[in-house]
Amino acid sequence: MQPVGAVVPLRVDIAEKTFRSAQGVSITALQDLSFEVRQGEFACLLGPSGCGKTTTLRILLGLDKDFSGSFQLPEGGSDRIAAVFQEPVLLPWRTVEQNVRLALPKNLRTKNLDGLFDTLGLAGMRALYPAELSLGLARRAALARAFATEPAVLFLDEPFASLDERTAERLRHLLLTVWSARPTTALMVTHNLREALMLSDRIIVLAQRPAHVLGMFDVRLPRHYRNPQVMSDLLRSFQQKFPGVA
Amino acid sequence: MSAPDTGDRPPGAAADTSSQSGLAAALTPVLTVAASLLGLCLLWGLAAHAWPSRAFPGPAQVWQVLLAEAANGDLFYHLGATLGRVAAAYVVAMVVGSVIGVLLGSHRSADRFFAPWVVLFLNIPALVVIVLAYIWFGLNEAAAIGAVAVNKIPNVVVTMREGARALDPSYAEMAAVYRFGLLDRIRHVLLPQLQPYLAAASRSGIALIWKIVLVVELLGRSNGVGFQIYLYFQLFDVTAILAYTLAFVAVMLVIELFLVQPVERYATRWRRRPA
Ligand SMILES: Nc1ncnc2c1ncn2[C@@H]1O[C@H](COP(=O)(O)OP(=O)(O)OP(=O)(O)O)[C@@H](O)[C@H]1O
Numbered sequence: 001m002q003p004v005g006a007v008v009p010l011r012v013d014i015a016e017k018t019f020r021s022a023q024g025v026s027i028t029a030l031q032d033l034s035f036e037v038r039q040g041e042f043a044c045l046l047g048p049s050g051c052g053k054t055t056t057l058r059i060l061l062g063l064d065k066d067f068s069g070s071f072q073l074p075e076g077g078s079d080r081i082a083a084v085f086q087e088p089v090l091l092p093w094r095t096v097e098q099n100v101r102l103a104l105p106k107n108l109r110t111k112n113l114d115g116l117f118d119t120l121g122l123a124g125m126r127a128l129y130p131a132e133l134s135l136g137l138a139r140r141a142a143l144a145r146a147f148a149t150e151p152a153v154l155f156l157d158e159p160f161a162s163l164d165e166r167t168a169e170r171l172r173h174l175l176l177t178v179w180s181a182r183p184t185t186a187l188m189v190t191h192n193l194r195e196a197l198m199l200s201d202r203i204i205v206l207a208q209r210p211a212h213v214l215g216m217f218d219v220r221l222p223r224h225y226r227n228p229q230v231m232s233d234l235l236r237s238f239q240q241k242f243p244g245v246a
Numbered sequence: 247m248s249a250p251d252t253g254d255r256p257p258g259a260a261a262d263t264s265s266q267s268g269l270a271a272a273l274t275p276v277l278t279v280a281a282s283l284l285g286l287c288l289l290w291g292l293a294a295h296a297w298p299s300r301a302f303p304g305p306a307q308v309w310q311v312l313l314a315e316a317a318n319g320d321l322f323y324h325l326g327a328t329l330g331r332v333a334a335a336y337v338v339a340m341v342v343g344s345v346i347g348v349l350l351g352s353h354r355s356a357d358r359f360f361a362p363w364v365v366l367f368l369n370i371p372a373l374v375v376i377v378l379a380y381i382w383f384g385l386n387e388a389a390a391i392g393a394v395a396v397n398k399i400p401n402v403v404v405t406m407r408e409g410a411r412a413l414d415p416s417y418a419e420m421a422a423v424y425r426f427g428l429l430d431r432i433r434h435v436l437l438p439q440l441q442p443y444l445a446a447a448s449r450s451g452i453a454l455i456w457k458i459v460l461v462v463e464l465l466g467r468s469n470g471v472g473f474q475i476y477l478y479f480q481l482f483d484v485t486a487i488l489a490y491t492l493a494f495v496a497v498m499l500v501i502e503l504f505l506v507q508p509v510e511r512y513a514t515r516w517r518r519r520p521a
Pocket residue numbers: 019020021027029047048049050051052053054055056191209
């Protein structure tokens with residue numbers, strides 16, 4: 001399919017992933033799911049709730065090895081991966097800063113994080129424990145942890161879920177700011193179409209369970225041109241291409 | 247914006263101790279304890295006065311003997327010997343019991359296989375273990391400490407197995423994604439989650455261990471509080487028996503107040519939230 005020699009940083013080719021529940025019922029979550037994300041591209045996985053997006057990310061993160069098929073993670077530079085989970089998953093017994101530093105490789109443990117904390121508006125929160133943060137701040141800390149590791153690829157699983165719209169919008173802008181400073185190959189799961197149109201270079205549209213790719217939607221426009229007017233145009237052309245989705 | 251909940255508190259988790267406003271408020275519990283103990287002493291004194299007997303001395307007589315034993319150094323020598331055994335048995339039991347407990351709690355099939363062993367060992371009387379240890383390994387320090395530890399290990403296993411079952415897999419997954427090293431995983435992911443269970447096992451552990459240590463000393467050692475109590479039992483000297491008992495209970499109380507509780511407060515500092 002791919003021309004020989006082309007750089008394909010993230011290639012996913014999952015033939016099937018089936019869960020067996022405790023009652024013996026088997027649920028096929030993924031079937032013939034294959035897509036690619038190019039080097040330095042920000043891609044969104046868009047699909048209805050329960051279609052298998054988290055399952056896909058867990059496989060790519062190496063947390064679930066019980067599937068058939070294969071995938072290939074980006075190579076070169078740092079070989080590390082980073083993830084922002086559906087919940088912030090900060091260690092409650094470590095401060096914000098300790099949480100970030102613990103995720104760093106040994107040789108980077110003492111690196112200067114002032115810039116990152118400043119950008120994310122966490123400068124005054126470094127010594128707080130996660131229980132002392134609001135959900136929005138905890139999600140920023142999770143973003144800080146992911147970006148601090150300077151990963152080769154970044155996975156995000158609905159990082160702005162269950163936030164009020166204003167907070168979510170601010171966090172999306174913050175995410176874009178830190179991401180633009182060092183464009184990393186990124187794959188973000190969402191079921192929010194507007195969010196996907198605002199953030200991504202390309203949207204991978206998934207079907208209902210078992211998840212497979214319905215099609216791709218490329219957003220070639222640079223992000224700073226995506227004003228409300230342009231966004232509603234994008235929205236319209238998306239809905240023309242994928243009627244019935246979102 | 248509201249702060250997220252810290253989640254359920256497992257059994258044994260220390261309560262928040264954030265309100266320490268004013269000296270009076272801080273002193274009240276101390277004074278209450280003092281008054282309560284004083285009341286007990288008074289009651290004891292009255293009872294001893296009402297039924298005077300060599301087998302039931304009053305607090306003043308016990309205090310006299312305590313001072314005498316302290317003055318000639320015997321008290322501290324035997325207290326030290328017993329404390330050393332308690333500490334050694336405690337460390338052995340906690341380390342071995344925790345490792346086994348966590349392994350069983352995180353491997354379902356191993357747990358199913360070994361669960362009957364745990365029940366079996368839980369129900370072997372302490373005395374049997376002690377006697378067998380002395381017969382098989384001789385009347386030595388290692389046998390004594392080992393016997394005490396073996397008595398305590400099944401309890402620790404059960405508590406820590408519970409703790410391991412309650413581990414939140416999302417932390418382990420986060421640690422796997424960010425490639426935490428083994429030591430970091432133990433120190434920053436595993437132990438903090440197990441802390442309430444470690445505290446619970448420690449608490450019940452120290453209480454059980456020091457009682458068994460006295461029996462071990464009585465049966466096969468030539469020093470320690472247990473040995474002294476046996477000695478004074480043969481001499482029918484109840485005053486000295488009570489003096490040694492009180493001294494040891496006092497030491498354990500001090501350890502609880504000035505070692506166990508501060509360590510626990512430190513370990514749970516992250517639970518405290520500004521009002
Ligand atoms: N451990 C599991 N055991 C059994 N079934 C599971 C398990 N995990 C997920 N599933 C099933 O797989 C399907 C996909 O789940 P997944 O969590 O990947 O959905 P999702 O797309 O992330 O949904 P959401 O947007 O709500 O987070 C669901 O139908 C779910 O019931």
